[in-house]
Amino acid sequence: GAVVSQHPSWVICKSGTSVKIECRSLDFQATTMFWYRQFPKQSLMLMATSNEGSKATYEQGVEKDKFLINHASLTLSTLTVTSAHPEDSSFYICSATGIRALTGELFFGEGSRLTVL
């Protein structure tokens, strides 16, 4: 299957700092990327949908100024958690779909575990 790479796989930061997570589609053009957040033993919560070259669409309750999403190219989307606080600690997962995935299949990154101290 297609490969989606997510980086970093884990990060620890101090409260108040910003953290950037990258999501790359390595072998296909990702016209749409999704960002999810997952708490322990819970489901994935869709945070936002980003289409290449346009502004991300955020789900209800997700602060767009807190979670900045950029999808500048067909292979890269970034999620920046600004002024991170301990409650932002979570597992963040991206997924991508594109021209290859005509059926709507999603290809997921391995996730990024954020711990805010």
Added chain:
Amino acid sequence: SQQGEEDPQALSIQEGENATMNCSYKTSINNLQWYRQNSGRGLVHLILIRSNEREKHSGRLRVTLDTSKKSSSLLITASRAADTASYFCATDNKLVFGAGTILRVKS
């Protein structure tokens, strides 16, 4: 709100047994997908079934879809310890996942 809801929440079986988990959804769909997640990892796509299909097979996996009941089931036959994971269903409209079924296969 979640589109898909899986049950049971957790399932523990012996290696070699079959595992069945169910998914119910709320609105009409074009397709329904099943994913697997190993602890602390990303999700892996298992199988997709379209709304005009009733059953689909892939290796040891069998998926059924009943659009009148808005439900789907995933059957894993001859389970292995390596099948231990969380399983999620997702529908196409919103790509919203249910809480998942945690499957534990004991060897």
